[in-house]
Amino acid sequence: xxxPLLELRGVNKSFGVVHxxxxxxxxxxxGQVTALVGDNGAGKSTLVxxxxxxxxxxxxxxxxxxxxxxxxxxxxxxxxxxEIVYQDLALCDNLDIVxxxxxxxxxxxxxxxxxxxxxxxxxxxxxxxxxRTVKSVRQSVASLSGGQRQTVAIAKAVLWxxxxxxxxxxxxxxxxxxxxxxxxxxxxxxxxxLGVVLISHNMGDVxxxxxxxxALYLGRVAADVPAKDVTHSQIVELITAGRSGDLGIAENAxxxxx
Amino acid sequence: xxxxxxxASVPSPAPSGFDNDNRQAATxxxxxxDYVNRLRGGxxxxxxxxxxxxxxxxxxxxxxxxxxxxxNMANLVIQSxxxxxxxxxxxxxxxxxxxxxxxxxxxGASATIIALMLIDYDWTWWAATLAGVAVxxxxxxAIGSLVAFLGIPSFVVTLAFFLALxxxxxxxxxxxxxxxxxxxxxxxxxxxxxxxxxxxxxAILIVVGFAALSLWRxxxxxxxxxxxKPLGLVVIQIAVLAVIVLGLTALLSANRAPNPELFEISGxxxxxxxxxxxxxxxxxxxxxxxxGRHLYAVGGNAEAAxxxxxxxxxxxxxxFVICSSMAAISGLLAASYTGKVSPGxxxxxxxxxxxxxxxxxxxSLFGGRGRALDAVIGGLVIxxxxxxxxxxxxxxxxxxxxxxxxxxxxxSVDAISRRRRSSAGV
Numbered sequence: 001x002x003x004p005l006l007e008l009r010g011v012n013k014s015f016g017v018v019h020x021x022x023x024x025x026x027x028x029x030x031g032q033v034t035a036l037v038g039d040n041g042a043g044k045s046t047l048v049x050x051x052x053x054x055x056x057x058x059x060x061x062x063x064x065x066x067x068x069x070x071x072x073x074x075x076x077x078x079x080x081x082x083e084i085v086y087q088d089l090a091l092c093d094n095l096d097i098v099x100x101x102x103x104x105x106x107x108x109x110x111x112x113x114x115x116x117x118x119x120x121x122x123x124x125x126x127x128x129x130x131x132r133t134v135k136s137v138r139q140s141v142a143s144l145s146g147g148q149r150q151t152v153a154i155a156k157a158v159l160w161x162x163x164x165x166x167x168x169x170x171x172x173x174x175x176x177x178x179x180x181x182x183x184x185x186x187x188x189x190x191x192x193x194l195g196v197v198l199i200s201h202n203m204g205d206v207x208x209x210x211x212x213x214x215a216l217y218l219g220r221v222a223a224d225v226p227a228k229d230v231t232h233s234q235i236v237e238l239i240t241a242g243r244s245g246d247l248g249i250a251e252n253a254x255x256x257x258x
Numbered sequence: 259x260x261x262x263x264x265x266a267s268v269p270s271p272a273p274s275g276f277d278n279d280n281r282q283a284a285t286x287x288x289x290x291x292d293y294v295n296r297l298r299g300g301x302x303x304x305x306x307x308x309x310x311x312x313x314x315x316x317x318x319x320x321x322x323x324x325x326x327x328x329x330n331m332a333n334l335v336i337q338s339x340x341x342x343x344x345x346x347x348x349x350x351x352x353x354x355x356x357x358x359x360x361x362x363x364x365x366g367a368s369a370t371i372i373a374l375m376l377i378d379y380d381w382t383w384w385a386a387t388l389a390g391v392a393v394x395x396x397x398x399x400a401i402g403s404l405v406a407f408l409g410i411p412s413f414v415v416t417l418a419f420f421l422a423l424x425x426x427x428x429x430x431x432x433x434x435x436x437x438x439x440x441x442x443x444x445x446x447x448x449x450x451x452x453x454x455x456x457x458x459x460x461a462i463l464i465v466v467g468f469a470a471l472s473l474w475r476x477x478x479x480x481x482x483x484x485x486x487k488p489l490g491l492v493v494i495q496i497a498v499l500a501v502i503v504l505g506l507t508a509l510l511s512a513n514r515a516p517n518p519e520l521f522e523i524s525g526x527x528x529x530x531x532x533x534x535x536x537x538x539x540x541x542x543x544x545x546x547x548x549x550g551r552h553l554y555a556v557g558g559n560a561e562a563a564x565x566x567x568x569x570x571x572x573x574x575x576x577x578f579v580i581c582s583s584m585a586a587i588s589g590l591l592a593a594s595y596t597g598k599v600s601p602g603x604x605x606x607x608x609x610x611x612x613x614x615x616x617x618x619x620x621x622s623l624f625g626g627r628g629r630a631l632d633a634v635i636g637g638l639v640i641x642x643x644x645x646x647x648x649x650x651x652x653x654x655x656x657x658x659x660x661x662x663x664x665x666x667x668x669x670s671v672d673a674i675s676r677r678r679r680s681s682a683g684v
Contacts, residue, residue: 074565074567075567078567086565088561090559090561090562090565090566091559091562092554092555092558092559092562092563092626093558093559093626094554094557094558094626094627095551095554095555095558099551099554099555103551103555103562103563103566103568104552104555104563104566104567104568105566105567106548106551108548111546112542112546112547113545113546113547113548113551115479115484116478116479116482116484119482119484119485120482120484123484136485137485138485
């Protein structure tokens, strides 16, 4: 097993009296899709927001490429090469694909915005991801389908030579064909050597593209296993009960003294 | 078709990618179809304003033979100046989905300061103007900060400023009084004209500059195989601009005095170069600068802009600063036109005219869509109404009715086209 690209060790997080994450260990490996699964309220979003730098940690280490790093906000995280594609995508409908991909990081020349460089790079990135479904890179994002919008959001994350990409429910609102396209894209990201985190409720998607599965249960890691070692029903048990056979949390999670 | 299946069967990424990107080889026909599709989808741009302008010109010209005289056309240019400049400022706050109700009175307050500096302190015209624009900028900074940091709706903040700022000229001038505004340069903006030769040189420079820029852009984009307009369309655009600019210059360079034998009035009114300079500057800012791109982004989806690392608060504040600073210049042009500043300056319909001008021109009330050019086209429409009705000796209530109707019509077009846009996804 290679070194993890990104690793969280023993992370705890409380909001007031509510202890949301208990000593969570989470690792993302290069070239692999790590699925983060768990029921509503298991702590997935909190964990993602800690990785994204939106929330701080109460304790625990943030390790990137083997070195402990201090992150104080989303900008620090982006500087490390970690990109998050949120569920609501956060694209500007009134801007075109190129403008959206470079939003906040526009290339400039002496005369202002460098549209030639930006369009060329956007084309290269989309082509390298084998995205051929958009009609024109100068199409406004409002005219794209759900799958195309997801594709643009992912391509935007890849554009910045990022090393880790987190995808929050990328297929939640998509039809069958579009889900297919996005899952292929997720797989290709990992094949390029990126560390990919897939947050999903859809076990079919998870089993299809994930290499590793990390299941959260009530703020604890119930299991961190290779995807090929578990079955659909085992994952569901890990999500709903925190254990499945000899996998999972040993005792009742609510009273366990970890 | 065979090439399609070939690329599909090869698992490695296709080298070029955009097989479907047919915009590269677009022809004029494609562009025309695109445009019609955009219109159908609700993206009307400035088309309603241009049609409205043509309609108003046709009506007024048929009702009064003095309307189309060069003398009246020059008047129209001068009258529209302050509305256009104020509307250009309003475009910036509309772009981020906000409103500034205080822009008119901010202009009045700034003009009062300028007049006071000229009269009581003997400042030169440019120092007084800078002071006035600075006053506008400070007002915008205050409004923007209250909106961005406290989260008060801009409607409420600027309504409060609308009321409070009316106190400034009233206190400084005193009720019933007025400040004369007869500085040679600043008053000259409205009553003097650019020398005819200089006007022609500037007009030709604008046309040549636009042509060179468009062709250079066409070449650099097409050389790299990027999305670009077809050459024919570029040439048409250059031709249209040349006709408008050179035609207006020729019109305004003729002697337009009502009694041509007795004295001569010719040349472009100085207001026009001021408006054109502002138009070029803000068009550059909106289309070619990062700040401009961020304005559109904040107007389109503020949350997306924030996540992309854009300082949304700073963008918001800057929009209000620009709006109020432009209001100061607009107040200056209005004072230059009337030759005085009175306590009521800017407190009348100026603001609503300007909002109307921006919206008629094609700027959306809902944020994210608009250009500096919209203010010019819309401002001409708004200024044409009182100009034409004035020639017809209509009672002023007609003027209010017509202007109100036009504004309502423009807002309806905006709302309907927005609905169609969201369903057509253009």
